[in-house]
Amino acid sequence: MKAARLDSFGGSDRLVYGDLPDPSPKKGEALVSVRACALNHLDLWIREGNPAYKIELPHILGNDAAGVLEAFGPETSVPEFSVGDSVIVSPGVSCGECARCKEGLDNLCDSYAILGANAGWGSYAEKIAVPARNLILKPARLSFEEAASYPLVFLTAYHMLATLARVKKGSTVVVVGSGSGVGAAAIQIAKHLGATVWAASSSEAKLKAAKELGADGVLTSPPDRLSKAVRKALGRGGVDVVFEHVGGDFFTEAVKCLRPGGTLVTCGATANAEVALDLRYVFFKELKILGAKMGTLEELRTLSRLFDKGKLSPIVDRVFPLAEAKEAHDYLAARKQFGKVILTP
Numbered sequence: 358m359k360a361a362r363l364d365s366f367g368g369s370d371r372l373v374y375g376d377l378p379d380p381s382p383k384k385g386e387a388l389v390s391v392r393a394c395a396l397n398h399l400d401l402w403i404r405e406g407n408p409a410y411k412i413e414l415p416h417i418l419g420n421d422a423a424g425v426l427e428a429f430g431p432e433t434s435v436p437e438f439s440v441g442d443s444v445i446v447s448p449g450v451s452c453g454e455c456a457r458c459k460e461g462l463d464n465l466c467d468s469y470a471i472l473g474a475n476a477g478w479g480s481y482a483e484k485i486a487v488p489a490r491n492l493i494l495k496p497a498r499l500s501f502e503e504a505a506s507y508p509l510v511f512l513t514a515y516h517m518l519a520t521l522a523r524v525k526k527g528s529t530v531v532v533v534g535s536g537s538g539v540g541a542a543a544i545q546i547a548k549h550l551g552a553t554v555w556a557a558s559s560s561e562a563k564l565k566a567a568k569e570l571g572a573d574g575v576l577t578s579p580p581d582r583l584s585k586a587v588r589k590a591l592g593r594g595g596v597d598v599v600f601e602h603v604g605g606d607f608f609t610e611a612v613k614c615l616r617p618g619g620t621l622v623t624c625g626a627t628a629n630a631e632v633a634l635d636l637r638y639v640f641f642k643e644l645k646i647l648g649a650k651m652g653t654l655e656e657l658r659t660l661s662r663l664f665d666k667g668k669l670s671p672i673v674d675r676v677f678p679l680a681e682a683k684e685a686h687d688y689l690a691a692r693k694q695f696g697k698v699i700l701t702p
């Protein structure tokens with residue numbers, strides 16, 4: 358099969374497009390013929406050799422995949438699926454046996470890992486072998502490119518807003534970094550849950566796109582002025598929920614945007630993982646600061662039904678052929694996209 362593989366860590370020029378043997382699915386696995394996969398920032402960190410991920414080389418990146426079920430491994434079947442079905446693949450791999458997995462909290466399984474990261478080869482390839490229980494039927498109304506665009510980012514945003522922060526009708530939500538894949542997903546999900554949504558970004562073009570996605574208001578602000586911008590736009594009270602994934606100065610300011618009893622939920626630190634936090638805000642206002650890691654398999658099934666019913670729309674920025682994975686990485690690193698960057702084998 359053709360794949361874009363990494364033989365060494367470093368710049369985007371380390372992505373090598375060429376031939377690798379087809380993977381053969383083991384017991385419990387399925388083989389998927391990949392029609393589209395999506396880029397995530399995680400790919401850039403792994404490619405650069407981030408020590409947080411113990412990756413054996415050669416490696417294939419890619420957390421999100423949409424494609425066609427080609428075969429099951431030996432002694433493996435899943436009643437709802439037949440060879441030839443169009444599927445997406447849940448990117449989170451867990452043991453399926455431990456107490457947390459049995460409770461449906463598979464994202465908190467001790468062995469939880471992500472396809473294309475610490476759970477083996479990913480989807481920058483014509484074929485991928487995945488745990489059979491990670492298959493989900495592709496929403497019929499979506500193209501493969503659209504279907505590959507939503508698993509990781511929409512799952513993360515849904516877990517953060519619906520499950521952890523309990524956003525509901527009437528909630529006020531600020532989405533920080535609203536132009537990223539996860540930020541754009543958060544705008545749609547918060548609107549779907551009935552919230553009033555304010556999108557924050559320093560890019561006018563991305564704020565325009567955020568409004569088109571349904572944001573009720575926009576906050577143009579450099580990272581160290583976010584709370585001032587919120588007070589100016591919404592008055593002194595503060596908001597119910599801040600959706601955060603940038604870290605650094607944004608996190609510090611995001612805490613100051615919350616009303617008493619408000620919730621900050623975070624899933625990332627693309628700018629800086631070390632943050633300054635004034636604890637007086639946290640205890641005097643009884644703030645809740647929640648961490649989020651991906652989401653559960655069941656949440657991804659719920660989301661897929663929402664896409665199937667047209668309640669949510671995928672956000673594809675640009676599609677590159679797999680052979681141009683290098684160009685796609687450079688494009689993502691330049692942060693000019695709104696929504697997801699997709700590769701097609």
Ligand SMILES: [Zn+2]
Nearest residue numbers: 452455458466
């Ligand atoms: Zn487990």
